Amino acid sequence: DSGVTQTPKHLITATGQRVTLRCSPRSGDLSVYWYQQSLDQGLQFLIQYYNGEERAKGNILERFSAQQFPDLHSELNLSSLELGDSALYFCASSGGQPYSPLHFGNGTRLTVT
Amino acid sequence: TQLLEQSPQFLSIQEGENLTVYCNSSSVFSSLQWYRQEPGEGPVLLVTVVTGGEVKKLKRLTFQFGDARKDSSLHITAAQPGDTGLYLCAGAGQGAQKLVFGQGTRLTINP
Numbered sequence: 001d002s003g004v005t006q007t008p009k010h011l012i013t014a015t016g017q018r019v020t021l022r023c024s025p026r027s028g029d030l031s032v033y034w035y036q037q038s039l040d041q042g043l044q045f046l047i048q049y050y051n052g053e054e055r056a057k058g059n060i061l062e063r064f065s066a067q068q069f070p071d072l073h074s075e076l077n078l079s080s081l082e083l084g085d086s087a088l089y090f091c092a093s094s095g096g097q098p099y100s101p102l103h104f105g106n107g108t109r110l111t112v113t
Numbered sequence: 114t115q116l117l118e119q120s121p122q123f124l125s126i127q128e129g130e131n132l133t134v135y136c137n138s139s140s141v142f143s144s145l146q147w148y149r150q151e152p153g154e155g156p157v158l159l160v161t162v163v164t165g166g167e168v169k170k171l172k173r174l175t176f177q178f179g180d181a182r183k184d185s186s187l188h189i190t191a192a193q194p195g196d197t198g199l200y201l202c203a204g205a206g207q208g209a210q211k212l213v214f215g216q217g218t219r220l221t222i223n224p
Contacts, residue, residue, distance in 0.1 A: 002155065033211065043156070043201065043214035056211040090155050099144045099163060099205070102212060104155025 003027060006091050006105035014113055018079040021108045023091030025072055029103070031055070031096040032074040034066055037107070038087040049074060050096055081112045116140070117204055117215035125221040129191055134218040136185045136202035143205050145178055145185045146212065150199040192222045 003026035013019055025032050034046040045058035049068035060066075063081075068074045078085060088109050092102035117138045126132055136145070144163045148156035160169050162178035162185060169176045173196075175188040185202055199219050203212040 002157070004155070035214075042216040043203075045211050045213065048211055058211065092155070099161055101146060101158040101161060102148075102156075102203075104157070106153065106155050 002103040002105065004091060004093050004103050004105035006089075006108050008108060009106070010109050010111075012111045012113065013081060015081055015083060017081050017112075018077065019081065019110065021076040021078070021089050021091075021110075023074045023076070023093075023105060025074070025091075025093030026103050029093035029095055030072065031094045031100075032068055032072070033092045033094070033102060034060075034074070034076050035090045035092065036087050037090060043090070046076070078110070083112050086110055086112045117202055117213055119200075119202060119215035119218050121218060122216065123219050123221075125223065126192060128193060128222055128224050131188070131190050132192055132220070133186055133188045134200055134220070136187075136204075136215050138183050138204065140204070140206065141182050143182070145182075145205075146203045147176055147185070147187055148201045148203060150201060150217075156199075156201055189220075192220075194222045194224050196220060197222050 005024040007022045030051045033048045036044045046060040048056040063079050066076045088107045090107045092104045094100040120135050146161045147159045150156040160176045165180045165182045167178045173190045177186050199217045201217045202215045
C-alpha cells in the first residue's frame with residue numbers, strides 16, 4: 001500500500017461531460033503529481049503541485065485543470081470530455097526533495113463513451 | 114523536451130533465462146528511477162540511480178546508470194514468473210522535480 005488514495009476507481013461518462021478525480025497524498029508528502037496513462041502513450045506528466053502551489057506543468061490540455069487544497073489533497077478536473085480522454089489517471093505524491101521517489105495511487109480508470 | 118526510449122517494448126521469455134532492458138535518451142538526467150507496474154496498480158519504485166556509472170543490485174536485478182547519465186539498463190538474472198510486469202524508467206532533469214517516463218517494457222516470464 002503506497003498510502004496514496006485515489007477516488008473513484010472507475011468512472012464512465014459521456015462525451016461533453018465534466019468529471020473530478022480526487023487524490024489524497026501519502027501522509028507528510030507535500031508534492032502531488034498527476035499522470036495520464038493510455039495504451040499507446042505510456043505515462044504522460046500532466047501537472048505538479050507543491051504545498052498548494054503549481055510547481056510544474058506538462059502536456060495538460062486547456063480543458064483540464066487541477067488544484068491542491070490546504071489539507072494537501074488534490075483534484076483533477078476534466079471537462080468537455082472526448083473519447084480520446086479515456087485513460088488511466090494516476091496521482092503520485094512525494095516529499096518534494098531531490099531524487100524523492102514518487103508514490104503512486106492505484107489510479108482512476110476513466111471511460112468516455 | 115526530454116524523451117526516454119525503452120527497448121524492447123515487449124519481451125516474453127522462459128523462466129530461468131536472463132534479460133536486459135534498456136532506457137536511452139539524448140538528454141542528461143540528474144537522476145533516473147526504475148518502476149514496476151502490475152495490472153490494476155500504480156507503478157512502484159525499484160531503484161534510483163544518481164551518479165554516472167553507478168551500479169545498484171536488488172536481489173536478481175542489476176541497474177546501471179550510463180557514464181554520461183543519458184541511459185540506463187536493467188538486467189534480470191534467472192527470471193521468475195513473479196518478475197512479470199511493466200518496467201518503466203523515469204528521468205529527472207537538472208533541478209527539475211517532474212519525472213519523464215519512458216514508454217515501458219512489458220515483460221512476461223513463462224513458467
